[in-house]
Amino acid sequence: MHKNFPEIIFENEDFVVVNKPAGMLSIPDREGKEQSLKSILKNKYGSIFTVHRLDKETSGAIVFAKNEGTHKFLSESFEERSVKKIYLGIVTGTLTDKKATISIPLMEHPVKKGVMVTNKKGKPSITEYEVQEEFGLYSLVQFQIHTGRMHQIRVHMQYIGHPIVCDELYGNGEPIFLSSIKKKFKLSRSEEQETPMLARLGLHSYQLAFNDSAEKPYHFEAPLAKDMKALLQQLRKWR
Numbered sequence: 001m002h003k004n005f006p007e008i009i010f011e012n013e014d015f016v017v018v019n020k021p022a023g024m025l026s027i028p029d030r031e032g033k034e035q036s037l038k039s040i041l042k043n044k045y046g047s048i049f050t051v052h053r054l055d056k057e058t059s060g061a062i063v064f065a066k067n068e069g070t071h072k073f074l075s076e077s078f079e080e081r082s083v084k085k086i087y088l089g090i091v092t093g094t095l096t097d098k099k100a101t102i103s104i105p106l107m108e109h110p111v112k113k114g115v116m117v118t119n120k121k122g123k124p125s126i127t128e129y130e131v132q133e134e135f136g137l138y139s140l141v142q143f144q145i146h147t148g149r150m151h152q153i154r155v156h157m158q159y160i161g162h163p164i165v166c167d168e169l170y171g172n173g174e175p176i177f178l179s180s181i182k183k184k185f186k187l188s189r190s191e192e193q194e195t196p197m198l199a200r201l202g203l204h205s206y207q208l209a210f211n212d213s214a215e216k217p218y219h220f221e222a223p224l225a226k227d228m229k230a231l232l233q234q235l236r237k238w239r
Contacts, residue, residue: 005040005044006018006019006020006021006024006037006040007019009061009220009221009222010218010220013066013067014065014066014067014069014070014212015051015063015064015065015066015070015074015212016041016045016048016063016064016066017061017062017063017208017220018037018041018061018062018063018064019059019060019061019222019223020037020054020058020059020060020061020062020205021059021225022056022057022058022059022200022201022225022227023056023057023200024036024037024056025037025038025056026038026050026053026054026055026056026062027050027053037062037064038050038064041064045066047066047067048064048065048066049064049065049066049067049068049070049071050064050071051063051064051065051071051074051075051078052078052148054205055151055154055201055203057166057200057201057203058087058201058203058204058205059203059204059205059222059225059228060087060204060205060206060222060225061205061206061207061208061220061221061222062205062208063208063210063220069213070212070213073212073213074210077210077211078148081146081147082210082211083208083209083210084144084207084208084209084210085144085145085148085205085207085208086142086143086144086205086206086207086208087142087143087144087145087153087203087204087205087206088132088140088141088142088143088203088204088206088224088228089140089141089143089153089157089164089202089203089204090138090139090140090141090164090165090198090202090228090231090232091138091139091141091157091162091163091164091165091202092137092138092162092163092164092165092171093137093138093139093161093162094134094136094139095129095131095139095141095160095162098130098131099129099130099131100128100129101126101127101128101129102126102127102128102129102156102159102160103124103125103126103127104118104125104156104159105118105119105120105121105122105123105124105125106118106119106122106123106125106149106150106151106152106155107119107121107122107123108150114150115151115169116149116150116151116152116154116155117155118155118159123147123149124147125147125149125152125155125156126145126146126147127143127144127145127146127152127153127156128143128144128145128146129141129142129143129144130142133232133235133236135181135235135236135239136239137180137181138165138176138235139162140232140235141157142206151169151170153203154167154169154170154171154201154203155170157170158170158171164201164202164203165198165201165202166198166199166200166201166202167201167202168201175196175197175198175199176196176197176198176199176202176231177194177196177197178194178197178234179194181197181234181235181238182234182238183238197227197230197231197234198227198228198231200227202228202231204222204224204225204228205222206221206222206224207219207220207221207222208220
């Protein structure tokens with residue numbers, strides 16, 4: 001395995017759970033020019049099946065099936081909402097309700113491809129959230145999604161006025177710099193301009209839990225990505 005191979009959290013003969021790096025596609029896009037996690041796994045295992053996907057900029061736990069039987073079983077588990085999916089996200093601002101359920105239907109934008117909007121004609125979409133830590137400008141929030149709509153957490157957080165940080169589609173897309181957190185910030189002499197602490201969507205697939213076809217329970221956790229972890233350390237320090 002080459003050194004850039006994503007971290008495998010767990011594997012058996014039926015499925016593999018991977019900690020997807022941010023910036024990598026889960027599955028090939030239509031152009032097929034960019035490397036995807038699925039194509040890397042296909043090279044390693046020969047056959048691999050998509051069960052669900054994460055947005056390109058989202059890091060964390062994702063499961064792929066290694067055979068058709070498992071693919072069918074896990075796909076149905078996701079559809080039947082029997083898979084527990086927990087995410088961690090850094091959002092803008094301080095939330096009034098520290099714990100709530102957002103139940104707002106979502107549909108694809110009638111004109112803009114790949115953009116989701118809230119609409120009562122859309123598909124039912126349910127996101128539970130709970131604030132974990134508050135830093136004034138930002139908050140760390142845990143999400144449990146009970147439906148798997150595209151961009152669900154992102155649209156729901158935009159809807160309540162606290163988009164995920166660095167979200168180009170549903171927020172301001174601006175990177176986060178240490179200078180905006182630390183009062184007396186000085187650039188080091190070697191730097192001409194400040195490097196952002198986080199320049200990608202601040203969302204991480206933290207936990208996945210499901211039963212296999214023999215009813216054996218599994219629970220997986222993907223450690224928080226380095227960039228989000230480093231940002232949280234600074235936010236705690238300069239709170």
